[in-house]
Amino acid sequence: MTDLKKDARFWNRAARKYAASPVADMMGYERTLERTRQSLTAEDTVFEFGCGTGTTALKLAPSVRQYVASDISSEMIAIAREKADREGATNVRFEIGTPEETVWSEGTFDAVLGFSVLHLVPDLDVTLQSVHRLLKPGGTFITKTPCLREMNMLLRLVVPAMQLVGKAPSVLFLSAKELEQRMEAAGFEIVERARHGSGRKDARPFLVAKKRGA
Numbered sequence: 001m002t003d004l005k006k007d008a009r010f011w012n013r014a015a016r017k018y019a020a021s022p023v024a025d026m027m028g029y030e031r032t033l034e035r036t037r038q039s040l041t042a043e044d045t046v047f048e049f050g051c052g053t054g055t056t057a058l059k060l061a062p063s064v065r066q067y068v069a070s071d072i073s074s075e076m077i078a079i080a081r082e083k084a085d086r087e088g089a090t091n092v093r094f095e096i097g098t099p100e101e102t103v104w105s106e107g108t109f110d111a112v113l114g115f116s117v118l119h120l121v122p123d124l125d126v127t128l129q130s131v132h133r134l135l136k137p138g139g140t141f142i143t144k145t146p147c148l149r150e151m152n153m154l155l156r157l158v159v160p161a162m163q164l165v166g167k168a169p170s171v172l173f174l175s176a177k178e179l180e181q182r183m184e185a186a187g188f189e190i191v192e193r194a195r196h197g198s199g200r201k202d203a204r205p206f207l208v209a210k211k212r213g214a
């Protein structure tokens with residue numbers, strides 16, 4: 001089984017519990033939503049990857065023209081679709097997929113969003129290149145990513161042990177600096193850096209980047 005399939009199974013198992021758990025830092029989440037909204041326009045076509053149960057997609061979609069939200073987990077997408085039906089959302093489409101494997105062609109989107117997902121992808125450079133490809137020239141990529149290298153060092157021991165027993169997905173131990181460098185190498189210019197967390201230390205940089213080479 002490929003790592004992506006294994007990860008999809010992990011997230012399928014986690015989906016109902018994930019949907020039921022409250023946002024850990026609501027004020028930080030609201031800051032991220034607000035700042036993201038400010039970077040979008042009512043004319044935009046948006047692609048989100050790693051959308052989970054669609055909470056963010058359903059909150060942001062009313063601010064844009066069309067919103068495509070994707071995830072590797074069919075269970076996450078099923079929950080997201082249930083929520084979209086309940087809310088009567090009309091401009092959001094939820095699909096199983098990734099930026100690397102999607103039906104959408106080069107230069108389709110004004111903005112691509114990825115929240116709490118870049119540390120989970122099997123090949124970060126390939127994902128970043130795929131995001132770059134999906135964006136229109138000058139398009140915007142917004143991400144907030146846990147940089148595990150800035151978190152408790154014990155994670156480095158605990159996570160591999162949990163992975164062995166299927167209790168953790170694949171993860172990358174990135175620093176914020178490395179993440180930025182790899183985004184730049186993929187053709188992005190970082191135009192905004194922030195930390196939205198309410199606590200003393202926040203290891204999840206919020207980055208707004210523009211596709212270079214317009």
Ligand SMILES: C[S@@+](CC[C@H](N)C(=O)[O-])C[C@H]1O[C@@H](n2cnc3c(N)ncnc32)[C@H](O)[C@@H]1O
Nearest residue numbers: 011050051052072073076098115116117120121
């Ligand atoms: C921590 S959750 C974040 C969900 C949502 N973005 C949020 O902020 O609540 C990570 C999500 O990414 C998805 N995911 C994991 N690996 C992925 C990959 N390689 N490509 C796309 N999505 C992935 C999981 O299925 C899960 O729904």
